[in-house]
Amino acid sequence: MSTSGPDGEPASIRRRDLRGTPPTGVDSDGPSTPPRAGGLVRAVLRSIATGVSAAALIFFAAIGIAAIVVPAVTGSTALTVVTSSMEPALPPGTMVVVRPTPIDEIKPGMVLTYQLRSGEPTLVTHRVQQRQELADGEVVFITRGDANNQPDQDPVREVQIRGTVWYAIPFIGWVTNGVTGDVRALVIPVIVVGLLAYAVWMAISALRDRRRSRATSDGTATDG
Secondary structure, three states: OOOOEEEEEEEEHHHHHHHHOOOOOOOOOOOOOOOOOOHHHHHHHHHHHHHHHHHHHHHHHHHHHHHHHHHHHHOOOOOOOOOOOOOOOOOOOOEEEEOOOOOOHHHOEEEEEEEEOOOOOOOEEEEEHHHHHHHOEEEEEEEOOOOOOOOOOOOOOOHHHHEEEEEEEOOHHHHHHOHHHHHHHHHHHHHHHHHHHHHHHHHHHHHHHHHHHHHHHHHHOOOO
16 A cells, blocks of 8 residues: 655655755765875974974074083183082083173172182182282182082182183083084084074975975865
């Protein structure tokens, strides 16, 4: 026994039509193209690599400038702490940059670098404890290492002073120990040129990746 719907159309035909009608939003030619997950992952990895490279570039550029360029330009001296007498402020391996300082500007609390004996190469870097003026008008300084219990035995005279510590960089001193004299004069331009070349390479790589990503996006948008 056949049945018909309210409009008089056979119910069997209506059921076939319903089964044959694709759901709304689904392409009748087949399933939609899934997003290109591989391209997204590669883009994320490239972004991470670019960020890490940029951070490394900035870090090494800052270290190179602070350890080599600034001392060379300002007439300061980069030295390495080799004993523990100034711990914890200046542990062994710390690079200190010492700049010439007028004797009138040296105050207690400042870190002073001086020759152990005038005219000899051995240097000491200790903190100023007192500033004293002798009967003849000569100014001397009482110094002590932060880790020492007693002040240094002999006062420091003006002829011994090399300068005061401007800034310090932990651990870098061991590296800069091998970069002295003629080697340092060669290293400075090499570092500058190398950093500039690396910066240019990063800029070109970032531009190329951006163009590739844009081309991929355009291809995905027009694909159908």
